Amino acid sequence: MSEIGRRLALLLAEPAPVPAASLSAALAARESTLQLLDTLLADGAIGRRANGGGVTELARNPTGVMNTLRAKGPRLPAADSHEVLVTEPTGRAETLWAGVHRHAVVARHEWETADRASRPTGKGTWPLTADSAALAAALTHLDVPLGGALRRAGRTADADLLDQTRWSGLDVAAREVWALAHRGDLTDPPPLRNPGVPNPVVVRSGPGQREGGRRLLTQLRLAHLSPQATAALLNLHGQTVLAAAQLVGTSPIAERLVDHARAVHLAARRLNAAATIEGSDQRAVMQAHQLKTFVEAELRAGRRADVGLTVARQAPQIITAINERATTEVREGRWLVPDAVEHDQPLWIQADMGDHQPGALGYLTAATVGAVELAQLAGPDPMSVNIADARLQPPRETLAQAVATRMNVTRPDEPAARLAPPTGVRPEQQVHL
Amino acid sequence: MSQIIETQPVPAHIARALDALDGIRDDDPNLDACCRAGLAAATLRAVRPPYPPRPTLEAAVPAAAAIETADQALVEATEAATTAEEAVRCAAARAALRGEPMESFPW
Numbered sequence: 001m002s003e004i005g006r007r008l009a010l011l012l013a014e015p016a017p018v019p020a021a022s023l024s025a026a027l028a029a030r031e032s033t034l035q036l037l038d039t040l041l042a043d044g045a046i047g048r049r050a051n052g053g054g055v056t057e058l059a060r061n062p063t064g065v066m067n068t069l070r071a072k073g074p075r076l077p078a079a080d081s082h083e084v085l086v087t088e089p090t091g092r093a094e095t096l097w098a099g100v101h102r103h104a105v106v107a108r109h110e111w112e113t114a115d116r117a118s119r120p121t122g123k124g125t126w127p128l129t130a131d132s133a134a135l136a137a138a139l140t141h142l143d144v145p146l147g148g149a150l151r152r153a154g155r156t157a158d159a160d161l162l163d164q165t166r167w168s169g170l171d172v173a174a175r176e177v178w179a180l181a182h183r184g185d186l187t188d189p190p191p192l193r194n195p196g197v198p199n200p201v202v203v204r205s206g207p208g209q210r211e212g213g214r215r216l217l218t219q220l221r222l223a224h225l226s227p228q229a230t231a232a233l234l235n236l237h238g239q240t241v242l243a244a245a246q247l248v249g250t251s252p253i254a255e256r257l258v259d260h261a262r263a264v265h266l267a268a269r270r271l272n273a274a275a276t277i278e279g280s281d282q283r284a285v286m287q288a289h290q291l292k293t294f295v296e297a298e299l300r301a302g303r304r305a306d307v308g309l310t311v312a313r314q315a316p317q318i319i320t321a322i323n324e325r326a327t328t329e330v331r332e333g334r335w336l337v338p339d340a341v342e343h344d345q346p347l348w349i350q351a352d353m354g355d356h357q358p359g360a361l362g363y364l365t366a367a368t369v370g371a372v373e374l375a376q377l378a379g380p381d382p383m384s385v386n387i388a389d390a391r392l393q394p395p396r397e398t399l400a401q402a403v404a405t406r407m408n409v410t411r412p413d414e415p416a417a418r419l420a421p422p423t424g425v426r427p428e429q430q431v432h433l
Numbered sequence: 434m435s436q437i438i439e440t441q442p443v444p445a446h447i448a449r450a451l452d453a454l455d456g457i458r459d460d461d462p463n464l465d466a467c468c469r470a471g472l473a474a475a476t477l478r479a480v481r482p483p484y485p486p487r488p489t490l491e492a493a494v495p496a497a498a499a500i501e502t503a504d505q506a507l508v509e510a511t512e513a514a515t516t517a518e519e520a521v522r523c524a525a526a527r528a529a530l531r532g533e534p535m536e537s538f539p540w
Contacts, residue, residue, distance in 0.1 A: 225540075226479070226540060228475045228476070228478045228479040228540065229475075229479070229540035231471060231472075231474070231475035231478075232472055232475045232476065232479075232534075232538075232540065234471070235468040235469070235471040235472040235475065236468075236472065236534070238464070238467075238468040238471075239465060239468045239469070239472075239532075242464060242465050242468070258464065261464055261468070262464060265464065265467050265468055265471055266459060268468075268471045268475070269459070269471060271475070272455060272474060272475075272478070272487070273486065273489070275438075275478070275483035275484075275486070276483070277438060277439075277481065277482060277483065280540050281540075282537075282538070282539060282540040285538075285540050286536055286537070289534060289536045290536070293536075336438055336483070337486075338486035339486075345485060346485045346486040346487070346488070347437070347438065347485070347486070348438040348440065348483065348485070348486060349438070
């Protein structure tokens with residue numbers, strides 16, 4: 001929502017926010033943002049609807065009135081969403097509108113697919129409610145230039161509908177909600193979590209490499225692995241690390257990377273003496289394969305030492321996660337080790353953390369300890385992991401100023417004069433008696 | 434009383450490939466080849482029910498030679514495979530030996 005708010009704020013500051021070329025993108029953005037708010041409303045994340053919309057109800061239930069007014073507002077046919085997403089925008093306004101559309105689609109998708117338990121509830125929904133008020137108010141103000149663009153395009157009926165929303169009172173209700181929300185704590189809610197084990201991401205770029213590394217850690221935390229899948233993962237990781245050592249070039253980091261690859265490979269070999277009869281998830285292995293393929297491709301192309309440094313930064317976390325996964329599998333009794341007792345034929349018995357501990361665990365711990373130095377040598381990530389951790393300014397903050405300047409209504413000559421014509425009548429349609 | 438874990442016999446050609454791969458020295462200087470061999474061995478062992486535990490071998494074979502031996506054994510293992518799963522597993526292990534592992538191998 002932060003990205004939607006930022007772009008709407010920039011559009012509100014534009015002298016002509018809806019040039020003819022951006023009409024399709026603007027309509028798509030309006031619709032997708034309203035759909036996002038509809039979804040949040042339907043899930044009870046931004047309050048409920050009110051039964052009425054009068055001033056009394058506004059005083060008693062501003063959030064309900066805002067939601068009702070917004071939900072009752074006009075919906076205009078928009079261009080095919082996919083078409084807007086794939087079309088290269090030309091001007092600045094069209095780029096901004098297309099960005100609003102894209103982020104609204106993504107935000108709605110993220111909300112709908114997130115683990116429901118990670119959604120804010122109760123008083124934790126106030127920040128989201130304030131954000132929705134800011135977005136609703138911004139859209140209302142942008143409906144004015146959008147109406148103008150529709151009129152110029154010959155869509156008079158649609159333009160008339162938008163003209164009416166300007167005076168629907170939605171912006172007033174949104175202002176009340178915004179003010180009410182700011183009388184209490186508006187700490188950002190924790191980020192939404194994806195349910196279950198994330199699927200592997202195809203790695204084709206530096207950001208993809210970072211995302212792949214993050215997903216691999218989550219996959220290792222959540223999914224079961226057989227000793228063979230763990231050995232495969234370790235060997236793929238070892239090959240990735242070796243390619244990274246070549247990318248980095250002769251240096252202490254490259255030496256430590258090679259040491260790490262050796263330690264990882266030794267641990268993998270010890271997994272030959274372990275087995276399982278349980279199932280295994282293959283997503284972590286697929287993700288490790290993607291990371292390896294990318295780093296080796298970068299090496300063949302002879303470029304990007306930073307890709308190698310990213311491997312060095314990721315390696316300690318990855319080997320730690322593999323070590324923890326293997327330990328968990330053993331602790332939960334899912335792995336087998338050879339029975340040391342003589343039998344007619346060799347037998348597997350359940351592994352444990354005592355006398356039947358797989359030898360690989362000791363090697364994994366050694367590899368984990370040895371990798372610590374790698375991260376220190378590679379230094380902090382300039383793109384920072386912390387891009388994900390950095391706070392994005394929410395709409396309730398980015399739009400506050402932009403919307404406030406639009407709220408100023410010019411005082412009419414006489415107190416008896418109306419600010420706007422009665423509902424359903426455009427200024428040029430007024431009948432003067 | 435411990436549970437008897439069901440196993441399946443190792444086909445002769447696969448056993449030969451595993452003997453070669455398991456025989457690579459820990460300190461073999463060709464670390465990339467070691468990783469490829471390790472991946473191939475893990476691929477061959479990814480079966481349900483598992484193969485029985487194998488005795489620890491004297492590790493003394495250079496990685497390049499072991500890979501060559503294993504690859505030849507796997508050619509024969511693929512031809513002698515009694516199931517499609519076994520043939521695919523052998524092919525996947527050969528791909529791993531070449532450094533081109535199959536991403537979608539069903540672990």
